[in-house]
Amino acid sequence: MSTKGTQVVTRIAPSPTGLFHIGTARSALFNWLYARKHNGRFVVRIEDTDSTRSKKEYERDILEGLMWLGLAHDELVRQSERTTHYTDALDALIASGAAYVSKETAKNDTSRTVEVVRLRNAGKSITFTDEVRGDISFETQELGDFVIARSRTDPLYHLAVVVDDAQMGITHVIRGEDHISNTPRQILIQEALGLTRPVYAHLPLILAPDRSKLSKRKGAVSLSEYRAQGYLPEALVNYLALLGWNPGTEEEIFTISELVQRFSLSQVQKAGAVFDIEKLSWLQREHRDRLDQRTQFELFTSQLDEDSTIHQVFMRSPAAIRDVVERYATSGDFLQAVEQGEFSFYETRPTPTVEQLTWKKDPTPDNIKQRLQHIVNILTPLESFTQGAIKNALWSYAEKEGKGNVLWPMRVALSGKERSPDPFLLAEALGKEEALARISAAMVHL
């Protein structure tokens, strides 16, 4: 289309009636990407004309979420502060006869009479070109003379949207597919007001695994939930971009600035896309692995109680944190594992049974005891008690005896678990004194 000469202006228009929804976040992202791509402006418009449902805390959640994702806006407006613009438009519409005041009994309180404003609808057919779907036509006679304001001073959604989009110079309306049926109404109001029509692009919806609309019942829908779980904004941005859009190549990992370079409405998908937490997790790992080690460590330790044993273990053993980072996609996953006792060996000394200490290939208690004793003998004089040094000290012995025969009982003596990090890492993380004490304690029962 020819937007020659006019600057691209896109917008996200959330209503603060709930926490920042993941679908709204994606619409925001697409609008932001499009604006940045075309050196345009991105505006945030808080649609709070419904004063009874709008809440300041939700507005804050939305704004914080946008900032966290890195979607900075060039302008921020609230519809509640622009009422005169809507009432002016309303007056003009009534004066020109395009709209009229209608005395009716109130919808909710039938004993009361109200004066709503309705648009005089000629009922013609409207066709608009959607950038992702092509031409879409509606017979607007089915809409009737729909209400555009509760009263002469109390404008409704469609009117406010049309007035704002025009006055703010919005060139591209990029929004969810659920708005398709709103478009003919808005075009009708636009035409009655003599305004120019913006370019429309309706994005496919984000679906729950059962292909229905994403809802609280079917998983996390608020951006803040993902944030709390420990997902990186880089991962979310990357994943949201891939839901309903593709670069036309086989690349999948993108930074937000790479997305700006490649984004195009012509590559937007038409069909709804199921939100797949597994793929998000994968992207989370990919982006996390691109962070420097210090940032990764902070990601996984910042939510830990500083006085907890596990926190102290991590402070003295980088290998222990590295292991955790490798194991879990998010800090939330890690915290949950801690709660389930996956890392109980860091908190309390285990008491493994003979059976647990026994490796399937050599189930002889005497041998196990002898080997554990040998391990203690080797480790006792060790100066540097790091994962590498410990492995170095024990390796030739382990190879001679059969690695499983040495490493399995050692690891179980240290962890008390069939599944755990390797014994060298455990020994380092536990510290020399505790590690030797655990191995010695295990021998007592053999």
Place this chain on the structure above:
RNA sequence: GGCCCUAUCGUCUAGCGGCUAGGACGUCGCCCUCUCACGGCGAAAACCCGGGUUCGAUUCCCGGUAGGGUCACCA
């Protein structure tokens, strides 16, 4: 139900008349390995159905079916 939108592996998708239908996530197998995890390699897995158009349809058209959205004095 009316109107509107949509339809390629389980999922996200590439494809824009002729392809062994490609990639990714997930799944499975093998390797690595004391266990788990990581990593490496490999495999299974899709064109909703029926008519056209065409020498030839996953691709274009029509119909069906299925799914979704929307039908407020909410946004």
